[in-house]
Amino acid sequence: MKQRRLIAAGAMFAAGAMALTACSSDSDSGSDGGSADSNASITLYSTKPENPLIPGNTNEVGGGNILDAVFRGLVDYDPDTAAPEMSMAESIESSDNKTWDVKLKADQTFQDGTPVDADSFINAWNWTAYGPNAALNNYFFASFDGYEAMNPADPDEDGPKKAPTPKVKELSGLKKVSDTEFTVKLASAQSFFPTMVGYTAFYPLPQAFFDDPEAYGKKPIANGPFQVTAGDGDSGFTLTAWSGYKGEDKPKIKEAIYKTYTSDSAGYSDVLAGNLDFMNQVPAAALVDNQYQTDRPDHFVNKAVGVIQTATLPQYSKNFKDDPNVGKALSLAIDRDTITKSVFNGGRTPATGWVSPIVDGYKAGACGEFCTYDPAKAKEYLAKSNFKGPFSFSYNSDGQGNKEAAEAICNSIKNALDVECNAKSYVDFATLRADVNASKMDNMFRSGWQMDYPHIQNFLEPLYATGAGSNDGHWSNKNFDALIKKANAAEGEESYADYQAAEALLSEDMAVIPLWYQAQQSVWSERLGNVKVTPKSTLDLTSVTATS
Template sequence: MRGTTRTVAVAGISAAALLLAGCGGGGEEETPDASSAKAGGDISVEGCSPQNPLIPSNTSETCGGNVLDLVTAKLVSYATKDAKPEMDIAESITTSDNQNFEVKLKKGYKFHDGTEVKAKNFVDAWNYASYFPNGQGASYFFTPFEGYADLQSEDPDEDGPQKAPAPKAKELSGLKVVDDHTFTIKTSEKVSNLPVRLGYTAFAPLPDSFFADPEAYGKKPIGAGPYEFVSLTPDVDIKLKKFADYSGKDAAKPDNITFKIYADDETAYKDLIAGTIDVMEQVPTSALIGEAWKTDLQGRAATKAVAGITHVGFTKTDPRLSNVKVRQAISMAVNRQEITDKIFNKGRVPATGWVPPGIDGYAAGACGEACTFDAAKAKTTLAEGGGFTGTLEFAYNNDGGHKEWVEATCNQIKTNTGINCVPRPFVDFSTMLKELESRKFNGMFRLGWQMDYPSIENFLAPLYGTDADSNYQDYSSPAFDKLLNDAAADGDPASSNSKYQEAEKLLGQDLPTMPMWYTARQTGWSDKVNTVEVDAFGVPDYGNVTLK
């Protein structure tokens, strides 16, 4: 994930199409206002505080992820316009059975420290990510690899005096280095879309120097991407500079990019209007009312629909939310259309399921009656579920522009069910995630999801698979997990999608979260830069920004 991570708007991208490609495909991107555009110069953009040190396999949120996407390179990259997978560090990824894969690397691809990216840099990085004692948050993405279970362990008393026993193994049996530029992957089951997944940040290679001092790397990461990491000043900024010896095809345009860290988006928006920052990924909700943002920015803004979703989770630790009818009642009490019309000025689309339109396998209506506004039905359903006593806290991060819609949602829940819903703001996204991870918070919480890689599976497995990294609601269903495994192993795209759709329908029955709306980006920029393109994941293409 990224909990609010990457988003894609694509129709059907097949692993087979990627496997057949020996190198990056796709046409040239158009450069807006090319006559006045120029590469070079410095830009500053809105940023936020990373949750964890900047290690690729331990970064699963946008604050750190947007930075690492510029710093790292992976086997695969995704085209800006349509998220089409293209070879990057990989020369080729081939398989005859969707279980045994051979990866060949391009020769001479360099890390920022000047060393060459070799097969062992992938294998060592993925073993490190998978090994339970290393505590990597994105370890879950390596679950399909053969031997993953042997690298896991379980804390017998959950952070108590006892320590988890050492895992059976330290390396994945499914990874083998063949030579400097070749390695193989074996999965425990067939995984038809594995090559498509390999462009996600967690699959980035790590230089040899990482293993000597992972802590130092987390403070100053070394990747193979178009930008080098310069510095991180907590709560102030993150600085990057262009990598002169970048080996890939997506050469950087700005010389320097500074992510200025903001505690709230209103302050960032004021700075954008004043020209203090140059790019803001999403203007604040308050600026959408009456389309004030278009007037404020005077042609320096654009809207793009992206296949992301906002949902509200229910903590499993709160016994008052354990009855599914209570969760259904809360969801039915929310008038999504009214909120998207009035708060977002029709800039969002009410969700009817957990997978957004534009994703191959999307099917409307998976949420069913629970996502249909019905105040009367909400009251009767709540009574059938045993009611709700006390205050229902609704957690959100204050640095993301969520205050208005969270308050509106709470007001609707209170009006339509009588439940005393109260917004609970956290200072920033990182702080909220840590509170959710501690499992000490009881109530509801806001999260968004942006695609990590272009697949319907990415909207289901990382959020709702048992023990998945972003499964903050602790949903666990053997039937759901089986459908995910069966779908991943199915080599026929239509049949695979059908199984994923069945899994999504189970979410409709169990309602671990309530879908709210599908995403669009309202992005703004300063008058010193040309038009900013938002990529298929909903993130500004910072590396291609040009100055006037």
């Protein structure tokens, strides 16, 4: 990514990666030719958010999709290319990639009329970065000056202890210049900073959040094209187009209603019955013989997206701690080729590493021999391991294809290693994530990553750096951390070699097992037109049209 004034260019998709077919409408009318109605409402498949709708504490898709529709950050991402574009920011400039000057567009407001100004960004970022708030997106501020003072380490001299209370509550690297300008000083150079700050963790917050965080999390007051007008996580949320939005990406519909499902088959049945307008990923059963294309002719898409699925082995568990042999054995025992063909009808591509093929810097084969199915070698590594099973694989049953995939993974492990392996179901994603975030897992569990922003760093540092917010398995490697820091400071292709070297270190321990890269198979009703599935795997709500 070559640095530019105003904003870094952003990684584009790797040419030719996972080329797949797509069918969608690109007109301003409904798919079947009806007139688009700006007062139309549409319904979308959703899962229950893990937490209240607070940007700094949301790092999963159930809540993230809602927040991305109702908020706008300094930059937003093009729905076709994912390239970053100015949103709340007028400019983001730096001469050294370490100190950044941010100028905001004037007269931007939240949905309660209060200003989107420098304080709304600074206060929001300080809240997320303040250790005692225990925000899930806290780690995204680890590169900022003053982060360590706000997140003092647990001394851990006589076992785990509570970290001391920070003496400061504000990042020293954030300085207000005026109501429409502030500066950010980083501890080390970071060339992709302008790309990163469109992510959920960097959204601004109005004073209403600080006045009553609990009430705010139920019905956030945001600054984007939609506003939350009704609903909850159990049933879903109603988003209504906000008439005060000044951005160019104004909605062409009145409402987007996210309906919470605990079963993907129930959601798909609703699509076929005309009771649901959009389903982001069809169930595994609908992939067989491309049944979804027969069910919804001219109303589907099959598109490569920035998503990877993995299996995590918790390194805090005595079963896996300091034992790379068990992860290598399990990875060698998973027949990715057969599973992606039999469960997903070729709609997934076996992973050979931890970075999605659609971002620049991707290098095939980072996993080495360990992502190739080899039962004989798998047994050799299991014989050398301390833990030899039985194994289980935890998954959330509300996710499309998760049940079938989990069962296929365990069957493959059983057949290759002659050990017991059982698929363990959680009722929904929020329930699984609660145990994951509480470090309660003692065996394999389903994990995955939908890119936050289009950069190779996003598939590595937030997931595997020591103490990173989404490092669910608590893996740690000082050499990995050092390579990431070095790569972050470089620009464009100069950084790729170090990112790739860091990725290669993941194969030494196999604490996280790559499974497959994801293409997305979405379907929608006849009512929808101009359907765009973004590289982040979401429906672009500001482009879609609908008939009455």
